[in-house]
Amino acid sequence: MWKKALIILLAAGLCSGVSAQIREGLELYKVNTPIESRSVSFENPTGEPGAGGKAVGETGPGRKGAPFKYIEPGEEVVLFDVQASGTIRHIWMTGDWAKENRKDLDNILRSTLIVAYWDGQEYPSIACPLGDFMGAAHATPTAYESAVHTIGEMEALNFWLPMPFTRSAKIVLKNESDKRFRLFYQIDYTINDQHDADIGRMHVNFRRENPTTQRADFEILPKRQGKGRFIGAVIGVRTLHPGWWGEGEIKIYMDGDQEYPTICGTGSEDWVGLSFGIQETTFQYHGCNLNFKSDSTIMAYDYPNEKEKEMQTEYISMYRWHIPDPIYWKEECRITMQQIGCCYYEREDDWSAATFWYESVPSAPLTPLPSVEARTTGLELLHKR
Template sequence: MKLQHALLSLASLLLLQVSATAQPPQGDGLFDVDNEIISRSISEENPTGEPGEGGKAASQIGVGRKGAPRFELKAGETHQLCDIEGSGTIRHIWMTGTWGRSREIPMLRSVVIRGYWDGQEHPSIECPIGDFMGSAHAKSVAYQSAVHSTGEKEAFNFWLPMPFTKRARFTLTNEGDKDCTVYYQIDYTLNEDHSDTVGRLHTNFRRANPTTMKEDFELMPKRTGKGRFIGSVMGIRTLHPGWWGEGEVKVYMDGDDEYPTICGTGSEDYVGLSYGIQNTTHMYHGCSLLEKSKEKFEQLDIPKNEKVNVPMSYISMYRWHLPDPIYWKKECRVTIQQIGCCYYERDDDWTTASFWYEPVPSEPLGPFPSEEERTADLKPLLNP
């Protein structure tokens, strides 16, 4: 009988541990109401998030009747999404707009979101809104992952928690030449006891069009100090026929020089797939976009050293290191190779929006591609 009780106790303990790991990323107990945490939300209906200040704008049917559900983001303008003081956590961002409706203009690459933590002057988040919200190539498709959930008509949801200790400020800038309409809501909590060394979310956008032959594309350029790599949304536009994804992901950390500590086996393997890429999405890994252009383009078949006319492929894939964390203590750099099958070096058009946590003050993110560089060569996908 004692053995039976012991086994039941062990089973109960294991069940509790599994339940704990299954909690949302922010780790809040669903039933813990005995705390000092305050819930707030910012939108155009309550741009400061202050208590009792929502829904005061008037429409043609009266005050508080959908008076300010959106704002107009003119070409060249910057709109402040939020400026929050205190210690808290941004828990969720929802956003939609008219930026994905045009088949001529890749506005999801033209509009840029920037985030600033705790008074730091340079942004810790700087990314085109489409890539930040999980959609590469300025094309939104409906799918769900642990970080993003996207509707069929450019409805974006972002779920990574974003802690801050003194201040959180976000802006949205339209760097294109066409106006757009934006709807948004930022849900956050205050009165949280974060330490000064808590990791703040950082997001870096990079594009190499094309990549440099035999030079691995950096998903995350070198960062120093402590941190945790969360993952990436990667976009690939093929510039040569044949299979492009034999390249390995490499994580250089804490003194690694020529060779990394973490090394994968292939590009599709890194996003949890195999034997080529398939349009398959899961919580922590997958491919959300896999399309070919209807038009054919002259490309060099590298192994045969001859030019052929073939469509370009556009791929958007992602990988989230949430149950399998990648921590570093002193420094870290993450790269991916451009290798074809079987085997040869190649160059393609690669983009990445990479996400990680590190304390502030933190180093600047590095050069940000111009609007022209970000939006180039996307029309064959958007307007085939």
């Protein structure tokens, strides 16, 4: 009898997994559908049928005539502008930010912004430095794979979260640097998707505090109201003091929480699925994709010993995706991370966060972005590696 019960439970689990895949749009064998496939790039900026590859290249019409575009200092380029119901399925980009090519473009992935508008809302639901949006804090891509991002050895950037829209979608790239760079890109999407009016749209907010303030927890997600689902974040840490920085706990306040949250973690590295310090190791839903210690040293205040001490600055890029373990809220949500060192004391460091969540529109404006200078300062030692 117990064997029969076990078989039933296993079968139910497998069916549940298959059903979850179908709900997520992974029903690979379905061909009778109103959904149509499209793609935009500089070779087909409108995505219209039969309109790709028309540019004239060195070898003639339709022969690689517009694979890339130079993005000038201060230029804004519309990458995607579609009037329909649909879903963005994949974004790929590469450019002159690859280490072998970039020369003086070290900060270009922090200086350049990706901005997205859904369904006619006048202000954006996504406003984030390009590198952080594509999975690399500190404007420093490293090769890795996660459920949300994949980055190649030559720093090709891929983004995989679906981004639905019911009437229109617009994505703009803004070069806020004083440098010119090449951009190659492709956005793969579908149209005629049958979305409910209140479906969650992708929202991405970027924050940086340099430095953070003792006992004032760093806000990963400033307070949002209405229904939503927290997907996760790409976190950047630059250490400003000696010693271990990551004892702080994540706090997820939701639906009426006041002083204490509903969800509370045990440490910064614990939240990204690691332990006993941070290690450069990557997985589908959690990990650390950059753990760099500068060769040079500086003098900084050592809190436990109450004196100045020589230290090497550390740069960490880490991530956590709540996809198999969802975090929903019904009325409101706010997410913070404490700034605590080992063992135990309050400290200040340089923290950034690109935070991803779904929320229906109309939605409240995002928090203001830091200036170019505020986004890029402090990365000099990292780029000398």
